[in-house]
Amino acid sequence: MKNLLNTLFVCVLLTGCQSDTLNENNETADSNSSLTAKAANENNKPDIHTQIVLGNKLVNPYSVDNMQAAFKYYSDNIDSSKFPDKDVKASHYYIKITPQSEADLETLDKLDDETNEDTPVLQDHPVDYEVITEGDFYVKPNNENDLYHPVYTTIPVGYTLPGDLKYEVLDKLYEPADNEFDVETVSLYFAGWKDDLEADGINLTDQNSLNLYLKNQMSGKSSNKFYPTGRVTIENTGTNTTEGLMQAEISYGRVFWWHYTYTDNNGNFVGNAKKYRGSVSIRAKWRGNTATIRKTWNEVLGMFVSDYLMSVNKNSNGATKYINYTSFSGQGNHLWAKGTVNNGLRKYVDYCNAKGITNTISHANVWAWEGSNQYGATPMLHKYPQLPIMSTLANVGQAGFWQVMVNTLAGSAINLVPAHLRPDQIFSGLDPKGTETRSDSRRIHQLVFHESGHYSHASKAGAPFWAQLFASEISNSLSGGSDPYKDGTKPSLQAGARIGLCEGWATVTEFYISNFYYSGSRIKTNSGSGWMHMSYVNGYLEDFSICDRPMSIQRTDEWSWFSHGLIVDVLDNSGRGTGADSSTRRSGSGVFVNNITDDVNLGASLYDLGPVFSKLTSSVNNPTDLKNSLISANPAQSTKITTLFQGYGY
DSSP: OHHHHHHHHHHHHHTTOOOOEEOTTSOEEOOOOOTTOOOTTGGGOOSBOOBOEEEEEOOOTTBHHHHHHHHHHHHHHOTTOSOTTOOOOOSEEEEEEOOOSHHHHHHHHHHHTOOOTTSOOOBSSOSSEEEEEOOSBSOOOSSTTOOOOOEEEEEETTOOOSTTOOEEEEEEEOOOOGGGHHHHHHHHHHHTOHHHHGGGTOOTTOHHHHHHHHHHSOTTOOTTOBOOEEEEEEEETTTTEEEEOTTOEEEEEETTEEEEEEOOTTSEEEOOSOOBOSOEEEEEOOOSSSEEEEOSHHHHHSSSOOEEEEEEOTTTTTOEEEEOOOOOOTTBOHHHHHHHHHHHHHHHHHHHHHHTOOSOOOSEEEEEOOOSSOOEEOOOTTTSOOHHHHHHHTTSOHHHHHHHHHHHHHOSOOOOOOGGGSOSEEEOOOSOOTTOSSOOHHHHHHHHHHHHHHHHHHHHHOHHHHHHHHHHHHHHHHTSSSOSSTTSSSSOHHHHHHHHHHHHHHHHHHHHHHHHHHTTOOEEEEETTEEEEEOTTSTTOOOOEEEOSSOOSOOOSSEESSSHHHHHHHHOSSOOOSSSGGGEEEOTTSOEEEEOOOOOOOOSSTTOOHHHHTTOOTTOOSHHHHHHHHHHHOGGGHHHHHHHHHHTTO
């Protein structure tokens, strides 16, 4: 009877099983790889953008039929079985979603951005195949129109997918309870899942070892299951230290069973939604509460992107993934670039929460591109889908507006993509600058802080305000050259004043937050025609002078018609002296105009930006509007505020 039962069990397992292998186009290919064919030190693989390679289709130990057979085998071999009459019903469905429209893609994108640990983890590859090579993507779109690819995931029975998504059930699954550990062992044995059984000392070539194990094992024991834990760290090349990957969304799992969790500010994570046996993959999703971060054009177009970090099992649980910087070559530093931007955004969010900025980064769509020019932009096209309005204000077609923005800032020719894929922020200054041999994390964070200051301002002032600002800067770029600011009078005096206020605010956030995190550092930044070390992150940031519009000399961070010097003087408590360059206003040609008297101190504490940020509403379009708003809120300092603003020409 046992031999007959074993034969029937194996037949059930093999029913419908394929021996095909898949390449990235879902085509069959030959493979002699085993289930454990992986790189010897996959956790320390080079930081390159790698495509996932799949091998043989796996026998599914969690199918309803195979789990039913496993329960029967167990009960027939164990006299004290607690499951003699177990009737296995599906607990989950393994499904294939086939998006048909941009609306479907947007629905899937929103689902992929949910942060609940029980949200289905969407995959761009079929998960019931062995993974020959771990990687960061499976689908590689050919162009901007190649958007519709299958999506795979596991959902609980009774779960309702959002929208009108079409899908087919590929298999009905049963997830064993903890007290069904031994039955799960039976099903894994006959499915040939060696990785999951090695810790139990079961020999796949000797069925007696299974029977002996079952008889010696107390039913329900699950000591060989574990909750995945670990740490992910990233090198800060500016401080030459290792810091945790902060508040990053992590997906963890194997084959059908996946969940989400987050790292803490030190990079530690705990996956406590499910216990596992065997090898568990840990992947960085670069999505969640703060931002979606995409580094390559195919990531912009592809959905459900996640980067392989490492694998853990019971013996290696708690391992650390070190993301270190290496010299840029080809597609190197893929994880480091994303991780550095992620940590810059998280440092900004933490600062906002502590220092009075109420509108912080939340679910932003971010492009982080390689490039040696320190470019950044915050068009807010994901949060505010206003490309038609912006293009109308800039007097250029949507495609032309997009082309100027993307080619200038991202350095890539990306045709117009659906609204849900468009960026809120673009960072393209991730490569080494000038004579640098390594990118400086602090400099990248400076850029992130600047653009994040814009994001907060845009979130507070609203969509129409930001459409006018961004359209004005694009108009300036279109009018000759690539300078989005010009001399402060373009494309109109009114627009120039708005640019000066907005860019001034972003520059203040950049230098205040850089000073907060990197006090005493000397960060390389652009000044004049060359690269030099500036000391803006030291002291009280008093080295800003305002120049009148139109500005005929070259604008730099320390000489500009932007209003950052004025905003610093509103907030600080140091006051300005007389006669020094940092205490003057200049004409457009750089000639001395007058001293600046600063007796204003609205900051509640050092680095407090709240008193100014709270006034950056949609009705504050220029420094004069800011002055009036500050006087209204601080009538006791009316004269001092008026004197300070007059010194700056307002």
